[in-house]
Amino acid sequence: MPRTAQQATTAGPTADAGLRPDAGTQSNAGPTDPPGRATPAPADLATQANALFAQAIAGPREQLGERLFRMSLTAWENPALRPQLLQKISSATTSEEGAAQLRDHFTALFVDRVGEVVPAPRLRLNAVVAQIVGLIMLRYVMRMEPIASVSVDELVDTFAPTVQRHLDAAQDLSGPGPTPSTPQIPGDGMSAAPAVTDAPALAAQKLYSAIEETAGLLDVTFARDTVWPIVTTFQDNLAKAAILFRAATDKRHAGELNLHLMMLPGDVDPYALLRSKGLAEQTDHPSGSLLAEVAERFPVESYGIDFGVVGGFQKTWSCFPTNDMQSLKEIADLPSAPRAVAANLDFFARYGLDKNVTLVGIDYANRTTNLYFGEVDDLLKSDNVHAMLRDLGMPQPSADLLHFAERAFGFYMTFNWDSPKVQRFCYAAIAVDPTTVLARVEPEIEHFLKTVPYGHDDPKAVYAALSPKDGGEYYKIQSYYQWRPRLTSHMHATVSDSGE
Template sequence: MSNKSELAGLYSVIEESARLVDVTCSRETVWPILTAYEDTLARAVVAFRVATGERNAGDFDCRFTMLPKDMDPYAVALRNGLSQKTGHPVGSLLGELHRAFPIASSGIDFGVVGGFKKTWSFFPTDDLQSLSDLVRLASLPPSVAGNLDFFTRHRLADRVSLVGIDYPNRSVNLYFGAAPEETFRADGIRSILRDARLAEPSERLLRLGEQAFGIYATLTWDSPDVERITIAAMTPDPTTLPVRIEPKIEHYLDEAPYSTDDRQFVYAITSSPKGEYHKLQSYYKWQPRVENILLVSDHR
């Protein structure tokens, strides 16, 4: 961003957005993150995330994506004291990933209370990666290799479009782009969750699948299991989705800020061992190319 007044304006939007879900923004937490990534924010896509469930209580998450492909967002976080260096493999994974694979762009997540949380590494849309190659990374959770057959059976293993690394929770998100249409049909969702030893999907999850474009899995270093499966749909108006929106999200939706002509949201439902929870990502600074990067058009 070109000056401190623009940065201050973004901070105010973040603060007001958090207040919509009764979360108090910590300036001591957020301002150092904004200044650390300041030079990249003018062209970044900015989104906010609201989620239900116990693990998401008490914080409000922000996401900056479309950061430069040659940037190491975790190195920036370490250099600016936003994250603590660790000997755990989570700390070396991003470096290994960026050295070994083509990266189209990067991103970060942070909470207005919890601070820096995640990095995102986007592969080129015309060069999706294979899990059989990714599992060669020394720092990747062993559970990824352990579930390679699972992802192969469901025709996802060769479609990795995005890798997210969660540093506080020491987990990895694997996004699968342009997944087969049957992935999002009721039988497909049931089969995937059953195979992952997760609970039978709710009717709301099955209905969301009718309009979904995305599926991703969460794995950790501490468990051999696929921890969570998430199904996501993109829409300019979440109220038109064939699901009942959670009250917490609906309240936020009514006043969610945006600074671009187009409004876009991603509504997602996650299946976890503790049950399902809902997430809404609202884009404050939207760019139409996001649909291409997320391969949304493949399911429209």
Template structure:
């Protein structure tokens, strides 16, 4: 569009993504957040995300990476009134992590209907963090310590690539990566899920999990249990398993806007929770060249 700014472009993409999901998108809700993080937009990785299932529809999330040189993403959200200050440990976790661990960058996660939701902290890929080290952070949910040995027994004790902090739900995510294929064998996955108190996935999900490049868990401050676990698969195939079994995911996978040449880069998440299993989809809208090169290390991403 003539005279368009980066915010215009990003907002248009978010609006288009919301329309694909029949989700109401208000400029008054989204524009202030884009303006607050405007300094990061030009070089940010931008992802549009949705989830399937009756309890997860009606929302489009958008994720924006924020480099170290920009203002603290949580402090900025507080100053803009996107989230309320709190005495709960969720409010101090990001700063506590930053004081004790190397951080290479951040991200924020927001919804077109839910507003500001999360911050993320990324660790250097050559200095992944251990679960035991993170569990010792004072504001960390104690459920991480309760379950860290179970993950370590399955080869995932020193594989933390990033964390996510959800201020609305007072939960957090711990992301595990750079693990061997043996960690994704069905017997290993079933054993690990049984140990942390989650149900066995379906056969089709276990087969899909074999392709995962990242595993992340959701925990909270009120329970010693793992809330849920997600296995993420990166691909350029819009008709991967979740799309074949869920028309809404298929529609979004084939139609989500993207601002780079070639096929969309997609991340499917197969999620196991106490109440059953469901799928998520993240579609990369914007991707700086360095990020694309990094993603090309995955066999599913081709240079097209």
């Protein structure tokens, strides 16, 4: 609609029009309304708009996004108010004072007042503002088609669900209320809830948001009830932990995003802690007692856990001191150890691996155990790779796997309780640029590296696995949300910049 002097002088309230509840009345006409449409008097505009905003806030929360979105378009659809609102947009883009006024008004409405009913991180409520302001710019300022011409109802149907998703995510994050094990995430300084000042709770909130964001970018189903209880269980340890995201290229891991929390305190059994909170099942299977037996017999410097955003808790790791690798024979003697460990002792001795165990991993979901080996440089050469895999009855490695093994720092083997054979052989490398250790980059790896918004400048761990049961060779990639340099010595590794 063309801007005219008459419209400017007959427009409604001038102080905060369009930015506070006294903005205008509902109209379903588009921004090219014909002249002559009746316009209520300013006093009526303020009264009706205040009532509209009050209804938007007071109604059912599951429809709050739609009501806020429609309310925001109300003032702009009023032909008497639109010129004044356009002037405010113009002022915000040409002067700091105008920008500050616009920012303050949107903050008062969509952060402070909406925050009273949806206690949420400020970023979530800013996202609501971004959706609404972006639509206003496209429809009324840039006049981009077809957004400029379609009806308000069609815009609401198209864009309000996105606003609602931000509000729903904020509601999920805040939770049903504080409990001893699941503290409420409050509204980041908003009046409905006190600001979170407790450092562990802040760390949990930040990590949860990062997991939610990363899962969304990778199109992985995200379940708050799966992720949030695990994050808060370990929130006191997050500040010092190494935290990473992991994805894999095999079918078994398809549709899942895993999180590793490493360098957790060595004096707290993570499996027992998770069981006490109902997040891990008690089992009579030997996998359920192995972690405690390892802790009783060996010096455990730290623990780690693995959980999926879909499947929940999956694994633990018991990490031995860097300068104190452990005896494979003594691990085989544990009452709950898989019999496959003892069955392969001659193989381990033949390749000098009988006293080189650095970590013990337990996969409770799949009932397997991983043993990690350090100081194995000579065994990463192609001739030894061929020989070891042949002796284990594994398929012969591809040229890609041999290329990777020569650039690796170590490997681990997977055992179960049902067979005397090694189930999986996996080489591990670490590099800032994973492409330097890979002969070719799988599409899933490339997508992960381009998509995950964390750890761009930190080292990344890559694994090449050979597993007949899982379909042959596949790869796993890890990107650190929170890197800890001490991990390199912990893994008996050095970070490769060139892959050589």
